[in-house]
Structures are given as structure tokens and as C-alpha cells.
Amino acid sequence: MAFDTTDIVLSLLKIAIVVGALLQVTPIMVWVERRGSALIQDRVGPNRIGPFGLIQSFADALKFVLKEDFTPAGANKWLFTIAPMFGLIPALTTIAVVPWGRPFLIPEAILYEHVSTIGWTLALALLFLGGGVAFSTVRVSSRGGASKLNVAVGWLVGAALILGGLAVILSLAGLKAVDAIRIPGGNRIFEPIVADLNVGLLLVFALASMGVYGIVMAGWASNNKFSLFGGIRASAQMISYELALSLAAVSALLVAGSLRLTDVVWKQTGYFVIFDTVKLPAWNVFSPVMWIAFVVFVIAAFAETNRLPFDFAEAEAELVAGYHTEYSSMKFALFFMSEYIAMATMSALIVTLFLGGWDIPWYHEPPTFFGFLLSALAFVVKVTFMLFVFVWVRWTIPRLKYDILMKAGWKVFLPLALVNLIIVALAIAKGWI
């Protein structure tokens, strides 16, 4: 294996982007969850800290850090400590095989030449306007008799315009400096995926099966009956629903003919043409044989991430707090984070397998930096929508009974996924799709 410095730098950059984005998911989703539940239940929700309570999550995080980190006397110290990490690591690493944008050619000279004309014009215009506003404000205020509000607004607008112009000049200078260094990445295709493995989908399942260990370990190591119940329920539930999840995903990979998730997305960038008039994007969810797999996959994804209506591992009404009853401080926060990060990863998977990944419908993204930005934005929008669906369902559907969960998993979703798989295989063998 030969390594190239630019490859390593690019890989580190991608990892930083992905992990950074995933770690931001938790505070944002906590806020969305609390405000969303308030919206659905006709309450106000947290609105004290920051505008619309936006800073609430940071206050919560600060509180987590300051709380006492308590380990119960009868607990197995080692397992009790590493269990939260075991839960978080699979959730964080699964995203490595998910593509999050259209690949683009890194331009030789970066940007300065493309934007210099517009940039300098904009900067001059901003400075001119700001100067004008400031000058007239000075004149008006010196004459006296003008309302204080008008003067204040004049100062604010003038200052903002001048600062904006200076910021544009500064960023132009920065771009020019970067161009002078010329990072050695020209004429190279940037693949917006951390690891483009040819077994991507299987790696997802492997890591998903690892994710259960964190919960079961926590449940067992806490030496608490409720925790143990939560852990064992989680394991039974995840083993059952993993089958339906995998089978539904297998039909998606049959359509793509590859285990590589980039291939799965590329396969969905075309169109389905119906009656020569309607052009639907060729996303798997619109395929006549694939939407059943989509429904099964989404439901199984809820079960795999332990979200309502399948949150039997936690089940506040029955098990205190389930597997994390004994946890406090940052260890508890880690469980919290892994739940939300697993949700984000599952949403990314749903989007990649069934909703066209980064594909923008009815639009052909150019293979440039701009096209990459647009497609990455489309991916983020789709993932955000799926995350909102997770919240929406949680506050709409009550928890099922445990036997119904098991029956549904083995007697409804597994056969449905199997039958759908056979239909998809037949359709591909006959050349219908």
C-alpha cells in the first residue's frame, strides 16, 4: 500500500467534516425533539435560553459535564465504563461508507481568478454604500433634531456595510494567499466519502450488530434488574429486526448490482418515465417493486435505533430508564449522543438506499465544486427530513406491547421483506427493471 501525502490530508479532511457534522447532530436534534414535541402536544417547550431556546442544548451539555460521575457499588467497573464507548463508536463509524455528495474535480488553481472581479466590485460597492450611510448619519446627527432611533439605525447599517466590505476584501486576500501556496491536489477527483469500500453495505450491518453490545453491556454491568431487562430486551429486539433490515437493504443492492454505496446512489440518478409524460427520479422508493422494502427498512430502522414506538430498552413507564438507569454525567451523555448519532446514520442510510442519496431531482449537477456543494446540501436536506420523521413518529405513536413487537418482527416484516426480495430478484432476472 503506497500512501500519498495529499491522500492522507484529504482523508483527514473528510473524517473531520463527517465526525464534526455528526457531533453537531446531538445538540441540534435535542432542541428539535423538545421543540417538536412541544409543537405536537400544543405546549411551548424550552424558550428561556437564547432565541427560541436554541442555546438550551449547550446549557444541558454544560450541566452534564458538571454533574458527579457516579458508579454504583455492585457494578462491574470496567464494563460499566467502556459500555457507553461501545455504543458510540459503531454509531460514529458507520457513516464512513455513506457518500454525501457528488464527486468533483479539484481545480488546479483554486478560486481567486474565478471570483476576483465580482469580489472586488462587491467590496467597493459595500464600502461606498457604508461610507455614504455613515457620512449622512454624521450630518443628520450634527444638525440635531433627528430621532435617536434613526441615528442609531444609521450607525448600525453603515458599520455593517463597511465591515461587510472589509470582510470581502479579507477573504479575497485569504484566497489569494491559498492560491500562492497552491495545495497539491489539482486535477484529482474528490470523492465525498470517507471509505469507498466494495463491501460498504455489509460493513454497515457488521457495525450495526456491534452496536447492541454497548446497550447489553451497560444493562448487565449496572447490576440493576431494570437495566438488565432493558439490555436483554434491546438485544432480542435488535436481533429480530436486523433480519428484516438486512433483507430490505439486500433488495436495494440487488437493483444496484453492487455492495458499494456509491454505486447504489449512481444507479438512482436517472429517471423513471411513466407513459412518456411524467419523469420521476429513479429513486428506489418510487420503484414499483421497491417501496415495500422502503417501508420495511424504515420501520426496522426505528427498531434498530430503539426509538418509539420500539423503545423497549428504555421504556420509562416500565423500566425507570432501562439500560442507562444507573448512568450519570458524561457517561449518560454518551448514551444520549449515540442514540441521536445512530438516528442520523440510519437516516443517511435510508436516504442513500431509497431516496437517491445526494441526487437532486430534475437537475443535473455539474462535476464542479458548485455541483458538489449543491448535492451535499440536497443530502443534508433529505437526512434532516428523515430525522424530523423520527421525531414526528416518536411523539405521535405510543409504545407497542412487547409481544406485538416480536410478532410483527418475525411474522410480518421478515416475510414481507423476503417476498419483496424474491419479487425484486424475479423482476431483475426478467429484465423488467
Next chain:
Amino acid sequence: MLEFIVFFVFAAIAVIFALAVILHRNPVVGALSLVASFFALAVMYVLLEAPFLAVLQIIVYAGAIMVLFLFVIMLLNLQHAREENTRPIQQFLGYTGSAAFGLGLVYYIAKYAALQLPNGPFNADARAVGVELFQAYIFPFEMVSILLLAAIVGALLLSGRLPSKVRAADGEGAR
């Protein structure tokens, strides 16, 4: 160079956790050590440039230990895990037998397997494995599935969860 470092680090992890499986007193820790050991083995497959095998190693072995873990929690009585050793002869036979087996294994591997490394690149992607499995090894593959089916039916029978009609017919036959 990097490959050597990764190899030795993960080989050490695999061996240490494999030892923990048999030496640790707590069966739950043993089961989890087995997971860690298998995970380190999967890294070996990655080093051999066979990511498909690595992923299968994790799904099939490391993932399935979950069931073993549940067995340990639910079926073993962990309170009496530290029993006094009351059977010295069996213990002696066990140690000597496994030592002899291990030595024999090392001997045969050193003598035969090490000499016959496969020529050329190691092809183990999904397609190659699938083609081999469904062409050359189709008979053993199907036999294994029938064996597993028999095991499932046997487990159902032993757990006594038969539908009432079958049980009633069985009862009449006995009479």
C-alpha cells in the same frame, strides 16, 4: 512498515483476548473478550486485502456472540461461578489433552500449511465467494442448511412449544 505495526498490534490483541476468554473467571467478560478477539482477527483479513471476509467475520462470528452472551446471562448461575475444583484427574487430563492437541496443530501448520501459500493475488470478493459457494460447494452448502433446519426443529421440539393439535395427536398415538 505500517502493515507490520498494524499486524503485530492486532495479533497481540487477538492473543491477549483469546487468553482472557479461557482464563477470566467471569463468563460474561469471557464472551466479550471473544468478541474483541474475533474483531482483531477481522483486521487480519483487512490486511490480507480481503475486506469481504473481514466483514463476514464480524457479522457471523462477532455478531453472533450476542446469543452466547444471552445464554451466559440467562442460563448460567453466575453466583456459583467460582466453584471449588473437585475433580483433579479430569483437570489433569484436560490440560494434557489440550496441550497435546495444540502442539500437534502447531507442528502440522509449520510442516504443511506454511509451505503452500497461494500463488498470485488473494481473490475473495463477494462475487468470487458467491460463485464458488453456489457452483463448487453447492452440495455441502445445502447440506449445512438442512442440518441447521433439523437443529431448529429439534430445538422447537425440546422447548415443548408445539401447537396444541400436534400435541393432541401425539397423545392419542401414545394411548
